[in-house]
Amino acid sequence: xxxxxxxxxxxxxxxxxxxxxxxxxxxxxxxxAGSTLNLYERNDCLFEAQEPASKLYLVLDGWVxxxxxxxxxxxxxxxxxxxxxxxxxxxxxxxxxxxxxAQAMSNVRALVIEGTRFLENMQSxxxxxxxxxxxxxxxxxxxxxxxxxxxxxxxxxxxxxFLLKTSEATSGPSSLRLxxxxxxxAAKIGTSPENLSRTFAELREFGVTVKGREAMIxxxxxxxxxxxx
Numbered sequence: 001x002x003x004x005x006x007x008x009x010x011x012x013x014x015x016x017x018x019x020x021x022x023x024x025x026x027x028x029x030x031x032x033a034g035s036t037l038n039l040y041e042r043n044d045c046l047f048e049a050q051e052p053a054s055k056l057y058l059v060l061d062g063w064v065x066x067x068x069x070x071x072x073x074x075x076x077x078x079x080x081x082x083x084x085x086x087x088x089x090x091x092x093x094x095x096x097x098x099x100x101x102a103q104a105m106s107n108v109r110a111l112v113i114e115g116t117r118f119l120e121n122m123q124s125x126x127x128x129x130x131x132x133x134x135x136x137x138x139x140x141x142x143x144x145x146x147x148x149x150x151x152x153x154x155x156x157x158x159x160x161x162f163l164l165k166t167s168e169a170t171s172g173p174s175s176l177r178l179x180x181x182x183x184x185x186a187a188k189i190g191t192s193p194e195n196l197s198r199t200f201a202e203l204r205e206f207g208v209t210v211k212g213r214e215a216m217i218x219x220x221x222x223x224x225x226x227x228x229x
Contacts, residue, residue, distance in 0.1 A: 006037075006111075013060050014111065019086040019135040020058070023127055031121050031128060035113045046087070046102040046110065053091035053098045055112050059083055062108030063179050068100040077187035079142070080105070082179065090136045093119050105180045158189035159199050160226055163208065169220050178213040 006014065014020050020028055037060075040046060046057060049068055057064075059081050066078045066087070078100050081087055091098050092115030121128040153161065162185065167174040178185065186196040200210050206226060207218025217223055 010037075010060050010109075010111075013084055014058060017058060017084050017086055017135075018138050019089065019131055022131050022134070027121070027125060027127050030125075031118060032111070032113065034117055035111055038110050038112050040104040040108040040110065042104055042106055044104045044108075046104065046108075047098045049099065049101045050097045053088055053094070053096055054115050056089050056092040056115055056118060057087040057102070058111040058113065059085050059087065060109040060111060062110075063105040064102050064108055064110070065105050065180070065184065066100045066102050075187075077184060080180065080184070080188060086135050089118075089132060093122065093132060095119075105184065155189065155191045155195055156199050156202060157227055158191075159185075159196070159203070160223055162189055163215065163217065164220070164224060167217060167220060169217075171220050174217040174220050176215050176217070178210075178215055181213075 014028070014032075020031070023031065038046075040062075046064060047053070047055070061083055064081045064085075064087065066081070067075050068078060069075055087102055087110075088098060092113075095115065118128070118132070122132050123129075163176075166179060167176045182196055183193050186193045189196070191199070200208065203223075207222060209216045
């Protein structure tokens, strides 16, 4: 896909990513040559665990979950990705099987980049090599942060962190749409759906109300202050 065929909003998303942001126009054109813009409906798989990793993905719109099925049949949520996030860089570059399954949690638009082409660009361009390593490091750092959050915070604190990250506001009131189902939110913060419901109920006295997937926070700063209690 040529850069010129991307809409201005989509190109802006691509250029905002850690993976592509540092690249010059010529380098970006080379990296994206042969890429495709794919549309996925909710529950569609972008790729499945143990498939040969031949592509990496840039999410332009929507939400994607990365999960793995355990030996007991349960499903573990590893990460969730949205607009501006890149997925499967390391696996695609190394040519190893995808370690987990990526599934659309909503309607998703994603730019799909050929892994071999990206690897060729990494080998010939320090610019692309640096961008690729930065994206892989970001993913690792994010997973470390998730583990630290699960080990060092209470369920209420984890939910507050999730709400603060989801909200675009930095102060005052905020209305937001929860990005995915409550069962997935529960999995992401390491609790059960029942405990999540109880924790949402506890937060009502602090100005958090939820109806379906619509949430209202009376005051962002008051909610942030709860993390210090």
